[in-house]
Amino acid sequence: MTENGNPVVGLEAQLANSAGAEVAAGAGPEDLTKVTLKRPEDPALVRLLENKLREYNQRIAERLKDDAYQAPEEADFDLRYRVDILDNVLGLRNGESISVDQAINSVRAKHGGVFNPDQFNNAFGVVRNYIEHAGQGNDGGTGLSEYGSAKARNIAEAASKIKGAAEQRAQERQDRITQRKGRWGERFAKFKDAGKKAWEKVGQLKDAAGNKAKDAVRETGQMIVDSPIVAKVDLIQAGARAEAAKLGAKLVDTADRVTTGVAEKIDATGMKVEEYKAASKAKAAEVVVDSLRGAVSKVRAGMDAVDKQLMKIDAAGEVAEDGPTPIVNRLEEKAQEQRQKQEDATKRERSVRGLRGWLRRLGA
Amino acid sequence: MQLTKTQLFEEMRNQGLDEETITNLMTDFADLPEELSQTDLERVDSVLAEVQGAHGFAAFTHGEMADALENAADKILDAADDYIEESAKSTVNHVQLAQSMLE
Numbered sequence: 001m002t003e004n005g006n007p008v009v010g011l012e013a014q015l016a017n018s019a020g021a022e023v024a025a026g027a028g029p030e031d032l033t034k035v036t037l038k039r040p041e042d043p044a045l046v047r048l049l050e051n052k053l054r055e056y057n058q059r060i061a062e063r064l065k066d067d068a069y070q071a072p073e074e075a076d077f078d079l080r081y082r083v084d085i086l087d088n089v090l091g092l093r094n095g096e097s098i099s100v101d102q103a104i105n106s107v108r109a110k111h112g113g114v115f116n117p118d119q120f121n122n123a124f125g126v127v128r129n130y131i132e133h134a135g136q137g138n139d140g141g142t143g144l145s146e147y148g149s150a151k152a153r154n155i156a157e158a159a160s161k162i163k164g165a166a167e168q169r170a171q172e173r174q175d176r177i178t179q180r181k182g183r184w185g186e187r188f189a190k191f192k193d194a195g196k197k198a199w200e201k202v203g204q205l206k207d208a209a210g211n212k213a214k215d216a217v218r219e220t221g222q223m224i225v226d227s228p229i230v231a232k233v234d235l236i237q238a239g240a241r242a243e244a245a246k247l248g249a250k251l252v253d254t255a256d257r258v259t260t261g262v263a264e265k266i267d268a269t270g271m272k273v274e275e276y277k278a279a280s281k282a283k284a285a286e287v288v289v290d291s292l293r294g295a296v297s298k299v300r301a302g303m304d305a306v307d308k309q310l311m312k313i314d315a316a317g318e319v320a321e322d323g324p325t326p327i328v329n330r331l332e333e334k335a336q337e338q339r340q341k342q343e344d345a346t347k348r349e350r351s352v353r354g355l356r357g358w359l360r361r362l363g364a
Numbered sequence: 365m366q367l368t369k370t371q372l373f374e375e376m377r378n379q380g381l382d383e384e385t386i387t388n389l390m391t392d393f394a395d396l397p398e399e400l401s402q403t404d405l406e407r408v409d410s411v412l413a414e415v416q417g418a419h420g421f422a423a424f425t426h427g428e429m430a431d432a433l434e435n436a437a438d439k440i441l442d443a444a445d446d447y448i449e450e451s452a453k454s455t456v457n458h459v460q461l462a463q464s465m466l467e
Binding site: 093170173174176177180181184187188191194195198199201202205206208209229232233236237239240243244247248250251254255258259261262265266269272273276280281282283284285286287288289291292295296299319323324327328331332334335336338339341342345346347348349351352353354355356358359360362 | 367372375376378379380381382384385388389391392405408409411412413414415416417418419420421422423425426427428429430432433434435436437438439440441443444445446447448450451452454455456458459461462463465466467
């Protein structure tokens, strides 16, 4: 089974004089002395390349098993070069790259100065294709079976989009909450102002009706009594206040139910964390779970604090001017803390994954 | 290639692992020799797999808590919007009733 790394056909000629001349197939002249390889940013592709490296190492081991005494010059340098180039690339960090010259020096050093330009040419092309085009330009070979298929590429792209979309959604949700909070304040102020003015007008009409009734009483010389209409309007106003108090209580009750629901969810999360901790053996893992346990307790305590500052209703049954804002602020603040911790944990997970990949590349 | 403990911890820093995790891993690997055998490396990988899993679990759990808190904020704002709407309707009804009696 062979693979031809088409994009660097003609490299041999350049290697001979170590200065660039030719050609990537079908792409016009390309100065290969300027070609550099970087570690792919897509973690899915990196994982597949790590698998590919393992596959190459297994192939070498298989060949040596068949003929343990084969002389190095008879060995498949192409395969060994691919291992070396791929290993070097996967060992690169962000911002680092490896040039053709560096790759040549590396394989020379590994193979006691023996160098086969033809086989290096193909090996470099194959690896470059894997890195830059997920192996799409290679003829034959086992390829990057998962990544190479359209389905797998779509999955990898979708995973990347999902990650980006999730971050964007979290940000959008945060922005939406902030905007809604601001808009609620404006709407509430407007509603309060309009309500106040409407009742003031009712008050003026009531005064006028009261005065009219008093005048009528004076004219007739009868005993002054409250206007029956004013008394009815007073009842309507009392009813309005009762209704406002009821609506305020309903809001507080809903907020209470929501925060209680969160508290219950956090309690359930705490149980899962305890179970996870019980199954942890490594000290470093236990510390991570302990820290998580602390965070869960803090959020839970925060929910108790939120409950204590539930929206206030005054004696007249009105919701305080800032309404749900203090609670929403508190929830937002806690959510942001958790988002930050989520990001930190994700970075650490990625670092440990990178470390394990490094160990695997060393053959551990 | 023979790997040493020193190289392992250097690579932890190179991979951007935080000092706290590195210090804790030092405890886990305290009894390992400087020159790491294949068996030692298997143990290292097994511990790292557990630590990786713990960080993954932590990331998931923090995310779940953040979601729950944000959802709660959204629901409370929904209820607060409903409160304004219902209060406005109630005020209008009561004011109109009062005005109709007075005018």
